[in-house]
Amino acid sequence: MLESAIRVAHLSKTYNGKVRAVEDVSFSVLPGEAFGFLGPNGAGKTTTVSMLTAGLIPTSGRAVVDGVDVFRDPAAIQQRIGIVFQESTADPDLTGRENLELAAALFRVPRAESRPRIASLLDRLQIGDAAHRLVKTYSGGMRRRLELAVGIIHAPRVLFLDEPTLGLDPQGRAGFWQYVRELRKDHGMTIFVTTHYLDEADAICERLAIIDHGRLVAMGTPSELKDRLGGDVVTVWTARSDAPVAAVLSAVPGVVSVTRQEEAYRVKAPRGESLIPLLVDACTRAGIGLTGVSLKRPSLDEVFLEFTGREFREDEGATATDRAVRIGQVREAFGRGRR
Amino acid sequence: MIREFVALTRRELLRLGRNPGAILTSLLLPVLYLILFGQAFNLQNLGGGRVDPAYFLAAFRGAPSYFSYFAAGMTGFVSVTATLFIGANVIFDRLFGILKRTAATPAPAASIFGARLVAGSIQPIGLAFLVLGLSVLLGRLGLSGLEITASVSPLGAVEIVLAVVVLSAMFAALFLAIGFSLEQPQSYFAVVNTINLPVLLTSAALYPWGTMPPWFQSVASFNPITLAVDVLRENLFAGARSFYPYGPEVYLLGLLAWAGAMFVVAGLLARRALAPRR
Ligand SMILES: Nc1ncnc2c1ncn2[C@@H]1O[C@H](COP(=O)(O)OP(=O)(O)OP(=O)(O)O)[C@@H](O)[C@H]1O
Ligand SMILES: [Mg+2]
Numbered sequence: 175m176l177e178s179a180i181r182v183a184h185l186s187k188t189y190n191g192k193v194r195a196v197e198d199v200s201f202s203v204l205p206g207e208a209f210g211f212l213g214p215n216g217a218g219k220t221t222t223v224s225m226l227t228a229g230l231i232p233t234s235g236r237a238v239v240d241g242v243d244v245f246r247d248p249a250a251i252q253q254r255i256g257i258v259f260q261e262s263t264a265d266p267d268l269t270g271r272e273n274l275e276l277a278a279a280l281f282r283v284p285r286a287e288s289r290p291r292i293a294s295l296l297d298r299l300q301i302g303d304a305a306h307r308l309v310k311t312y313s314g315g316m317r318r319r320l321e322l323a324v325g326i327i328h329a330p331r332v333l334f335l336d337e338p339t340l341g342l343d344p345q346g347r348a349g350f351w352q353y354v355r356e357l358r359k360d361h362g363m364t365i366f367v368t369t370h371y372l373d374e375a376d377a378i379c380e381r382l383a384i385i386d387h388g389r390l391v392a393m394g395t396p397s398e399l400k401d402r403l404g405g406d407v408v409t410v411w412t413a414r415s416d417a418p419v420a421a422v423l424s425a426v427p428g429v430v431s432v433t434r435q436e437e438a439y440r441v442k443a444p445r446g447e448s449l450i451p452l453l454v455d456a457c458t459r460a461g462i463g464l465t466g467v468s469l470k471r472p473s474l475d476e477v478f479l480e481f482t483g484r485e486f487r488e489d490e491g492a493t494a495t496d497r498a499v500r501i502g503q504v505r506e507a508f509g510r511g512r513r
Numbered sequence: 514m515i516r517e518f519v520a521l522t523r524r525e526l527l528r529l530g531r532n533p534g535a536i537l538t539s540l541l542l543p544v545l546y547l548i549l550f551g552q553a554f555n556l557q558n559l560g561g562g563r564v565d566p567a568y569f570l571a572a573f574r575g576a577p578s579y580f581s582y583f584a585a586g587m588t589g590f591v592s593v594t595a596t597l598f599i600g601a602n603v604i605f606d607r608l609f610g611i612l613k614r615t616a617a618t619p620a621p622a623a624s625i626f627g628a629r630l631v632a633g634s635i636q637p638i639g640l641a642f643l644v645l646g647l648s649v650l651l652g653r654l655g656l657s658g659l660e661i662t663a664s665v666s667p668l669g670a671v672e673i674v675l676a677v678v679v680l681s682a683m684f685a686a687l688f689l690a691i692g693f694s695l696e697q698p699q700s701y702f703a704v705v706n707t708i709n710l711p712v713l714l715t716s717a718a719l720y721p722w723g724t725m726p727p728w729f730q731s732v733a734s735f736n737p738i739t740l741a742v743d744v745l746r747e748n749l750f751a752g753a754r755s756f757y758p759y760g761p762e763v764y765l766l767g768l769l770a771w772a773g774a775m776f777v778v779a780g781l782l783a784r785r786a787l788a789p790r791r
Contacts, residue, residue, distance in 0.1 A: 224790075229617060231789050248789060249619040263614035267528045279520030280618035308531075324614070 178202040179332050179364035180209070180226060185235035187221050195221040197388040198235070208358065208365040210379035212372065214482050218388040219368040220260055223336045226366070227257050240331050253281065256330030258321050258338045266310035270301050270320050273309060274327055281328035288327070295323040298353055314341045322350060326357065333357070335367040339374065347371070351378055372474035386482040399477045404430040406446030407470045410439045410453060413463035422460045426452050446471075517624040521615075525632030539595045539636060543587055543644050551580050552657050556721060572723030574746060575753030579721065580657040584648035585745040586718035588641035588677055589738035593713060595640050596684040597705060599633035600692025604701050616787040626783035630685050630776075637681035662751040669748035672761050676744035676768060683737055683772035690779035693786040718742055740768040
């Protein structure tokens with residue numbers, strides 16, 4: 175058994191000598207793991223996927239996928255991996271079935287295997303009825319499902335998905351991920367996925383990396399990443415008063431930070447639910463009248479904004495140093511001390 | 514290799530078959546040339562019968578009429594006009610991501626290139642024989658037509674087929690080479706238009722050989738279209754051999770040299786286009 179399905183070391187790509195799309199990226203993905211690769215538009219996700227799938231030669235660095243050095247033997251890599259590209263790549267002048275048959279032939283899937291597999295893919299991805307229609311008559315969602323089918327026709331060991339569910343309706347997305355889950359269960363397939371739907375990443379991925387401006391800025395399990403935000407947010411609404419509310423709240427043990435938004439105070443702390451009674455207590459003792467309390471667990475959206483964020487900064491009350499420190503901690507945690 | 518090649522060739526043929534409009538359009542050019550240009554352009558009528566027929570026989574290098582000379586030339590003409598679009602298909606396939614998808618499979622570049630080459634040659638080969646058939650038919654209908662005055666030997670027939678096949682494949686390779694090296698449709702058409710006219714107009718496909726200045730004859734004799742259509746003319750017209758310095762096999766060899774060089778160049782360009790990007 176391989177130690178890692180994907181191993182990336184100091185991978186960089188500079189386009190045309192100027193655009194630094196990916197800079198010194200290193201990470202590993204375990205066999206059978208679902209690994210999410212998140213980042214804003216232009217962060218370098220597609221560039222990374224292209225390099226890991228032998229489509230693009232890196233400027234420097236190394237990538238080993240399923241035990242094979244990606245650039246030493248592109249054909250061997252291509253046989254082992256499946257790709258669902260960000261954009262549509264199916265042939266619009268062929269039918270869905272013909273596209274699948276062509277892909278099966280190009281991956282040399284024995285006919286005895288490809289026939290039942292095509293039938294089951296068409297069925298599972300609900301293309302069945304349209305299989306005999308030219309792809310140019312397909313809706314965007316049908317095309318997307320066909321792209322997935324084409325990408326896994328040869329039962330790849332590692333599957334790269336570049337924003338696979340873009341433009342799918344909620345049912346389509348649910349069906350898609352359901353199928354990917356089954357593939358993982360039945361074949362132990364490793365999944366490397368980029369997506370802007372963070373709820374999907376949260377639900378599917380065991381681990382995530384966040385890339386921004388070509389650099390990894392965070393990596394960990396979804397809950398680790400959420401914890402790094404300082405945990406949950408308890409919002410406390412007070413009646414108008416001159417009392418030093420922020421100071422009172424900050425003094426409660428376990429509170430990480432307090433920020434004020436008019437009559438509301440956002441209290442960050444791990445395990446916010448057990449903090450609520452303490453906060454209420456402290457306010458009562460200080461004579462502060464409360465009008466409401468709410469608890470919010472951070473979502474991956476907040477993690478994403480925190481690490482790549484361009485918005486909501488004031489709202490979060492995090493200062494630039496705050497953020498730099500946190501990113502520094504993340505970097506240390508992963509043994510890379512640069513920026 | 515074989516299975517990939519067969520599957521990719523099937524794909525090309527399926528697409529061709531789904532585009533009857535393109536097939537009909539490609540028929541239009543040779544048919545119009547034969548039923549309009551060929552009917553009107555009766556060079557042997559110049560001089561109103563006062564010119565010695567032997568003069569025309571020499572000018573047409575043994576062909577009994579200008580139409581007969583020109584009909585053989587048209588087979589070369591269509592090998593260009595019917596392969597033009599296959600390079601454009603490469604460009605559009607790149608724009609649609611299809612090329613990227615194909616390049617991401619382990620299919621060898623040779624099978625990807627070879628399938629397009631073979632599928633792309635089928636239409637011009639078919640058209641060339643259609644031109645010959647229609648030209649003979651026109652003659653039978655009492656119009657200007659192709660008169661085959663020699664009795665074509667089996668070897669001659671093989672040479673004719675080879676000439677048509679090799680010429681078509683050569684131009685298919687040329688246009689594939691251009692298609693694999695460029696990314697924009699407009700640059701493709703700009704390059705192709707720049708190449709087309711010189712290639713067609715330096716050949717002996719349409720001009721009577723005897724009316725060309727000697728320097729032009731030297732240029733034209735190296736043109737692949739000339740090499741191919743001369744293989745036809747030498748075999749189709751009785752006594753033609755006396756008007757040619759070499760036998761048809763020599764021209765066939767010259768044509769093969771052109772085609773071989775073109776296959777190598779185009780194959781390398783295709784391989785480069787399908788390799789990982791830098
Ligand atoms: N072929 C190219 N030539 C030059 N620059 C490029 C090329 N491809 C991508 N880039 C640049 O590299 C950077 C990273 O692009 P990339 O496509 O990897 O981003 P991404 O994370 O996939 O974004 P998105 O979420 O929008 O898909 C961008 O600044 C982009 O403009
Ligand atoms: Mg992208």
